[in-house]
Amino acid sequence: MDxxxxxxxxxxxxxTIGNGSQLYLFCLPLLACIGGxxxxxxxHISHFDQMCYARIGIKKYLRKIYIRTFFYSGISxxxxxxxxxxxxxxxNPYFQKISITSNYPIIDNHSFLANLYDSSPIFVILxxxxxxxxxxxxxxxxxxxxxxxYNKKHIDIFLPFVLLIVFYFIVSLLGQPEFACSIFFHxxxxxxxxxxxxxxxxxxxxxxxxxxxxxxxxxxxxDL
Numbered sequence: 001m002d003x004x005x006x007x008x009x010x011x012x013x014x015x016t017i018g019n020g021s022q023l024y025l026f027c028l029p030l031l032a033c034i035g036g037x038x039x040x041x042x043x044h045i046s047h048f049d050q051m052c053y054a055r056i057g058i059k060k061y062l063r064k065i066y067i068r069t070f071f072y073s074g075i076s077x078x079x080x081x082x083x084x085x086x087x088x089x090x091x092n093p094y095f096q097k098i099s100i101t102s103n104y105p106i107i108d109n110h111s112f113l114a115n116l117y118d119s120s121p122i123f124v125i126l127x128x129x130x131x132x133x134x135x136x137x138x139x140x141x142x143x144x145x146x147x148x149x150y151n152k153k154h155i156d157i158f159l160p161f162v163l164l165i166v167f168y169f170i171v172s173l174l175g176q177p178e179f180a181c182s183i184f185f186h187x188x189x190x191x192x193x194x195x196x197x198x199x200x201x202x203x204x205x206x207x208x209x210x211x212x213x214x215x216x217x218x219x220x221x222x223d224l
Contacts, residue, residue, distance in 0.1 A: 005094035008106045008121075012084040013128060016188045024080055025182040029161040032136040035076020036069040037143030037156040066215065069144055070137035077136020078129055085125075097121060107187050112197040124187070131200075132185060138207045139164075145214035171199075179203060 008014040012021050098106050099118070107117045107124070117124045142163075143156035150159065164181075171179040178184055178193035184200040193199075 005092060006096050006098055006106060007088040007092045007094060010088040010092055012081050013186055014106055014188045021186045021188065022182055025185055028077055028136065028181065029139050029164050030157060032073040032077040032139035033143035033157045033160055036073025036140030037147065066141060069140045073140020074133035074137035077139065078133045081129065081132060111187055111190055113187055128187065135181065135204065138211055141211045141215065142207065145211055148214065148218045
């Protein structure tokens with residue numbers, strides 16, 4: 001029997017063999033913060049931001065930094081997935097539609113993305129890319145939030161990473177591993193977890209709320 005050919009079998013987040021996707025998602029906070037929040041951290045520690053405050057105003061400067069960080073962190077976070085997809089296409093340039101009930105499925109038929117994949121696989125790819133971009137952007141803003149609280153070199157890179165590791169450890173102990181991005185983003189294996197969609201939405205809401213609260217407080221504090 002011929003095995004259906006699809007480059008997604010060899011793409012990060014869709015693969016089911018090896019530890020590539022898990023390593024990628026484990027390092028995601030580092031990738032996002034290195035790509036985005038490092039510039040703000042450097043300016044903050046060197047007090048260069050104080051000169052920017054005087055030139056263009058605090059709120060305008062911080063607004064630009066937040067937008068730029070979100071964009072750069074999003075790109076840094078999603079870039080490995082896009083490169084993986086490119087290499088997979090070079091190795092196996094086929095995109096056959098494979099049923100979710102196949103012996104070689106791209107997505108498990110219990111996944112929250114199963115119906116979307118069954119109707120349009122392209123939309124699943126777009127959903128993952130956009131979701132990962134936004135999540136990485138929020139991680140970059142979390143790095144800024146950490147740097148605004150602790151004025152230490154590289155704190156914006158390592159503290160978000162440590163915080164997420166602690167969070168994943170806690171939810172795993174509570175028997176809810178699907179609240180970790182290493183599960184809900186890894187669609188190749190996430191079908192076995194019933195609360196994956198809830199975990200994903202909760203992560204986005206929690207991360208957005210924490211980042212928003214700290215950064216708004218930072219703007220108001222510096223504006224005094």
